[in-house]
Amino acid sequence: MPVTIREVAKYLNLSITTVSRALDGYSDVSEATRQRVMLAARELGYLPNRAARQLRRNCTETIGFILPADASRFYDPFSAEFIAGLGVETTKQGFDLLVSTAPSESASEQQAYERWIHGRKVDGIVLNRVHLTDWRIQYLSQNKLPFVTLERSLDPFTYPSLEIKGQHWFKTLIDHLADLGHHRIAFIGADPSLKIQADRFSGYQQGLAEHDLPYDPDLVIRGDLSSEGGYRSARILLTLPAPPSAITCIDDQTAIGVLHAANELGWLVGQDLAVAGFDGIEGFEHTQPPLTTVNQPVFDIARRLVQLLVQQITGKLLVEEKVHIEPELVIRQSTAGREPAVHLP
């Protein structure tokens, strides 16, 4: 049985009150007793019972994250890096991280949020994969539970968030390809209700427009943020009568599948075909050929989100805070190489 504060008190012939205050660093306890208490606590291996503390203080020192895990795609390197960042910073802040998974936009997702909120399991929640209108943001706002998001929805609520300018940076990627002489640039995206899809796709369109390139709906395919989706989409694109000379992807994961498909169909990526991803997933510099991408520091973003959330929970952050992250365009061999060949229909 773990030792309780009562036993520490008894051991020292002190009251529970004094022990409690000594450990919590109150000023109205003599230095001598504090030392005694600290020592005894360590000796006896006392650690406060979290449930009791939670009940009393009405806070859990725990933050929650529900991985939007769709049936077909339970995990991906982006989420791995994100969770790792959450875990590291949460621990650093003296909090715990509660993780669950639920298919996006499902009943079980909603139940998970309800359980945590009404059951007082968590003090705050981190959201990612935000939708253009997102019921979670409405729900959390209404229930007044602190939360932070990666990317902002269009819902008119006040909350801290991090965001990268997806439109701007996707356009930058298109600039890069247009400058290399590409005329037929494809885009493999995702669910149109996702904020990142809206942003990145409009960056794509804007890029085409600025370089006077025609918009061809045949070159736009909806993937699903997975390698498998990228693979399937690329096979369609590359067997068109007039295939693209460059394929841009909403994320790196999708791009991996594109590389595979291209290779299988005999395209030499970096020479016959340019491929670019987005996100800068750690480790994806080891693709063949290494992948051009827009590198956002996912790990650090996750850490920063936790910081914002903890500040909000502890009341140190009262106003809306909307932080912009500056990613960088990383050009690697998948878009290097010679001028694109002209493909006749």
Next chain:
Amino acid sequence: MPVTIREVAKYLNLSITTVSRALDGYSDVSEATRQRVMLAARELGYLPNRAARQLRRNCTETIGFILPADASRFYDPFSAEFIAGLGVETTKQGFDLLVSTAPSESASEQQAYERWIHGRKVDGIVLNRVHLTDWRIQYLSQNKLPFVTLERSLDPFTYPSLEIKGQHWFKTLIDHLADLGHHRIAFIGADPSLKIQADRFSGYQQGLAEHDLPYDPDLVIRGDLSSEGGYRSARILLTLPAPPSAITCIDDQTAIGVLHAANELGWLVGQDLAVAGFDGIEGFEHTQPPLTTVNQPVFDIARRLVQLLVQQITGKLLVEEKVHIEPELVIRQSTAGREPAVHLP
């Protein structure tokens, strides 16, 4: 403010006792009142306060996992898939999953375990990346906290675990390569105190022995379960005076780096050089060329571990249970292709 059991009771003019028992499905409450209670609870949106319940019942309905995140390698697809599996099954079992990260074998790792155990944050713990002798297993055994492991240490304790026969299956991989005519087969491993390193490396040695291939220490390099480590190790191996014709890796992550290095140095993987991984990470069929590996169902393994743990926590599993998982050898192009060239020193 969330509604409490007291308010439900008041609303129905019942005692909190009755409400509590009705909701927990005790038999000594009339069917009529049970219905009324259930309905009222739903109407009012009552969900039990977890902290109070934990305090009273002395159990948390939460299981914990501490990701052994070394400074250089915070995350990887293996862990992502593993955590996703834990999350899905934990939720399914009506439990919550608490996640933290700490560098392996560090003071902070130990503190994390202490905090959770003595603070009664979790009812049980999942361990992976087990070491040959593992202090965590000793510690948890001594503190009588239920736990399960992926892979078993040599410590003589009783606990449920899953295991794949790493030695056997690595040998199978060597068989495959030897059958293709490879004579100089390299091995990139990891920290020798890891159980998987011990198993897989001895499988490697056994495989060589059975095919009468000489053991050359130059062909064995210690990596660190990362692509970066694989990359560095492969650069060493491939620039040896007598380089190997095949490189086997302790895991897929390492193999990714090997593919990159080989490509960079102008080796045609699948033709000049065979490369094989181990684990069968989801999505790694999209490498170039697709990677030969031993495929173990990481996602399902994680789910199974949670099942074992929950059974142990709820007392439904009393004896040591040591389950073996059967993986499969998946041969892809990275080891296909023609006979290995003979490299003269």
Next chain:
DNA sequence: TTGTAGGCGTTATCAA
């Protein structure tokens, strides 16, 4: 500077 006492929301014991 220290101690006493009450209560956080729930469940379990016992009596009605």
Next chain:
DNA sequence: TTGATAACGCCTACAA
């Protein structure tokens, strides 16, 4: 079948 009551371990007015 139901209800009063006492914990669980901790924190915090308030009193000493």
